[in-house]
Each structure stands twice: as structure tokens, then as C-alpha cells.
Amino acid sequence: MPPTLDPELRRALAERVRYCQEMGIYDFYRREPRPSQSAAAVELAPESLTSTSSSASQSELREEMAARKSADVPAIAEENIFEIIAPKPEYGVADPVAALKLIREDLGDCTRCKLHKQGRKQIVFGVGNPRSELMFVGEGPGADEDAQGEPFVGRAGQLLNNMIKAMGLRREEVYIANIVKCRPPGNRQPERDECETCSPFLMRQIAVVKPKVIVALGATAAKNLLAINAPMTELRGRWYDFKPAGVRSDPSWPGARLAVTYHPAFLLRDPRQKGEAWKDLQMVMKYLGIEPPKKAAE
Numbered sequence: 001m002p003p004t005l006d007p008e009l010r011r012a013l014a015e016r017v018r019y020c021q022e023m024g025i026y027d028f029y030r031r032e033p034r035p036s037q038s039a040a041a042v043e044l045a046p047e048s049l050t051s052t053s054s055s056a057s058q059s060e061l062r063e064e065m066a067a068r069k070s071a072d073v074p075a076i077a078e079e080n081i082f083e084i085i086a087p088k089p090e091y092g093v094a095d096p097v098a099a100l101k102l103i104r105e106d107l108g109d110c111t112r113c114k115l116h117k118q119g120r121k122q123i124v125f126g127v128g129n130p131r132s133e134l135m136f137v138g139e140g141p142g143a144d145e146d147a148q149g150e151p152f153v154g155r156a157g158q159l160l161n162n163m164i165k166a167m168g169l170r171r172e173e174v175y176i177a178n179i180v181k182c183r184p185p186g187n188r189q190p191e192r193d194e195c196e197t198c199s200p201f202l203m204r205q206i207a208v209v210k211p212k213v214i215v216a217l218g219a220t221a222a223k224n225l226l227a228i229n230a231p232m233t234e235l236r237g238r239w240y241d242f243k244p245a246g247v248r249s250d251p252s253w254p255g256a257r258l259a260v261t262y263h264p265a266f267l268l269r270d271p272r273q274k275g276e277a278w279k280d281l282q283m284v285m286k287y288l289g290i291e292p293p294k295k296a297a298e
């Protein structure tokens with residue numbers, strides 16, 4: 001299993017990849033692994049140590065060796081860059097239905113993270129209009145979703161449907177997916193390594209759908225998409241510019257704007273926050289130029 005990336009490092013890498021893409025650079029090549037610098041430093045150490053007698057020089061040498069060892073850390077990150085942006089089967093496929101099918105095939109009967117052996121019935125890939133301007137991203141499948149193979153079909157799904165309807169849209173008109181595609185046992189939150197292993201497939205789905213707006217449902221979705229660790233009170237009520245990390249996206253697509261609102265499951269537990277969620281959705285509607293149906297506006 002590849003090493004887990006720190007979210008900040010992942011974000012920095014994503015920025016670098018995005019910068020390269022804006023410069024028209026899409027193809028990257030894996031460099032042959034170099035002999036370990038730290039190993040070279042250790043080999044040099046005895047000879048170097050005998051060439052000096054002052055303790056100050058030895059101390060400087062130790063610091064230099066430590067610096068060389070720490071300089072090895074980015075080399076691991078460099079390997080990860082190439083992992084992230086390796087060519088994908090859907091690249092160059094213009095039809096989003098076909099492209100999403102290729103991503104699903106690439107996912108296969110996925111065993112990439114431990115959720116595959118913790119009681120999942122099936123992978124819950126995503127559903128909806130593959131050309132939608134609006135995409136909702138939740139946390140992960142629950143029991144109903146696991147049983148039916150579709151995101152947001154349980155009680156929380158019913159509430160999401162009502163939220164979409166209140167916006168004057170139908171469920172079939174938007175695209176819905178989750179950060180992780182397999183049900184975490186006992187409906188626990190997906191863990192960091194699970195999110196980081198699974199979310200590259202979501203990034204590819206986003207790059208295919210090319211929505212104008214993504215609504216992150218809940219803190220887990222928001223934090224994983226934005227690589228920001230902040231409470232919901234700080235995450236909500238503003239726009240973020242978003243481009244999927246680590247994938248080649250259409251150069252004519254400027255990326256999505258991302259808004260954060262409460263997860264419908266949270267709203268079921270605390271209905272008093274529905275008004276706040278409605279404010280978030282109104283912000284989205286205004287940006288997309290959607291007029292609320294009369295009934296919702298009254």
C-alpha cells in the first residue's frame with residue numbers, strides 16, 4: 001500500500017500539479033530511484049570524521065548529515081507525485097458516461113483499503129447526471145446504500161432529495177457521490193487512510209462530470225475535498241475554488257466552486273439547523289441562477 005500523504009503535503013502537490021497543467025504540462029515520467037542519499041552520507045561519515053579533530057567540526061558534520069537525511073523526505077513525496085498523476089483509462093474519452101464506466105471498471109472489485117473486508121456488500125460508486133452542473137459529495141455509504149448500491153437512498157437520502165427538490169431540481173439532474181465507496185462498519189466515520197485511498201477515484205469522477213458547483217455534505221467531505229481541518233462553523237458560508245487533485249482535467253473547465261453544508265444525517269439529528277442548510281443551498285442557487293420554486297420561496 002502506498003504511504004499515506006499528509007493532507008497539507010497532498011494539497012501542496014495538487015497545487016504544483018495544477019500549476020503544471022495550467023502551463024500545458026500533462027505528462028510526467030517516473031525517475032529511476034537514486035541510491036539513498038542517507039546511505040551515502042553514512043558511508044562517507046567515517047572518512048570524514050577522521051579528517052577532522054575538532055568537536056565543532058564533528059558537530060557541524062552531524063548537522064549536515066541530519067540535513068541530508070531530512071532531504072530524503074521530499075524524495076518519497078516525489079514518488080507520490082508520479083503515483084497521483086499516472087495516465088488514467090478515461091483520459092481522452094469525451095463521453096462522460098463512457099468515461100465514468102471506465103473509472104468504475106478501473107475500480108473493479110476494489111480491495112485497496114481495509115473497508116473491503118469490513119462487511120461491505122457492494123461498492124457504491126455514484127449516481128446521477130454525468131453532465132450535471134451540480135454535484136453533491138457525502139462521506140460514505142450507510143446500510144441502505146450498501147444494500148442498494150446507490151448513494152443517499154436511506155432516510156438521509158430522502159432528506160437530500162427534499163433539499164434538491166426545494167432548490168427546484170430533481171435528484172436525476174444532479175450527480176451524487178461519496179468520499180469513500182464502501183460502507184464503514186457501524187456507520188463510523190471513514191478513517192484518513194481510507195479516504196486518501198478512495199478519494200482519487202472521486203477526483204476522477206469530478207474531472208469527468210466537470211460540475212460548476214460541488215456541495216460538500218458534512219465536515220468529513222469538506223475536509224477531504226479541501227484538505228482543510230476546520231470546524232463546520234468556519235467551513236460554511238463561503239465559496240472555495242476547487243479542481244480535483246492529481247488528475248488531468250479538461251483545460252477549458254475552470255474548475256468548480258465548492259460550498260459546504262450540513263450532512264442530511266446531521267440535519268435529521270438536529271432539525272434546527274435546516275434553516276442554516278437552506279441558506280447554504282440558496283447561495284448555490286444564486287450562483288447557478290436557479291429560481292426557487294414558489295412553494296419553497298414562500
Ligand code: SF4
Binds near residue numbers: 110112123198
Ligand atoms: S472504500 Fe474505496 S478504496 Fe476502499 S475498498 Fe472501497 S472502493 Fe476500494
